[in-house]
Amino acid sequence: MKPLLATYISLPGTAAEAMQHWQDVFGGELSITRYGDLGLEGIPFDPDPQAVAHSTLVLPGGTIAAGDAMGDGEYPLTGTAYSLLYTAGSADEARTAIGKLEAGGGQMNMPFAVAPWGDWYGQVLDRFGVMWAFTAPAGS
Structure with a gap:
């Protein structure tokens, strides 16, 4: 596999919805893995089985990756600090x-x-x- 740089966005419980929306906008191949799909045992946190562990949207010119953030932190997405x-x-x-x-x-x-x-x-x-x-x- 050749090296690839992808943008990764941690979303506050909206990763699946966001990735599906972006696929509707840009097209591409979408893959979504939820914590419940992984059968994880013994990990140091207890994720919601429906939360997105990892997702990728592969476009002709690049890849967007995203997941649902874990924990109670703040997620300052709004603004132009990044784009x-x-x-x-x-x-x-x-x-x-x-x-x-x-x-x-x-x-x-x-x-x-x-x-x-x-x-x-x-x-x-x-x-x-x-x-x-x-x-x-x-x-x-």
Whole structure:
């Protein structure tokens, strides 16, 4: 297997819903493993059998991985401290994905328009608190 860098997002009990939504938006091959699927015994915590232990969404240009966070910690997803950058093949492809994220409960953070550097760029904050930045080549 060749090396691969994937984004991993720890979600507060919404990993399955988020990954299925992102598959609806971007396509790709989705795999979800729940703790109940693993038959774990003797681990140092008692997870909900329906919680997502690990999931991957494999897209043509990369992979998103996610799981449900364990514990009672805070999960500051909302904001722009981090984001996922999706480079679309065309402005229309980016507009389609942006529209699906907005229709799914997201909100425009920065309108998709030609940026000062000449390419298309915009941002959407999805309903899970993840900020998606989109770019597409100039003239597309």
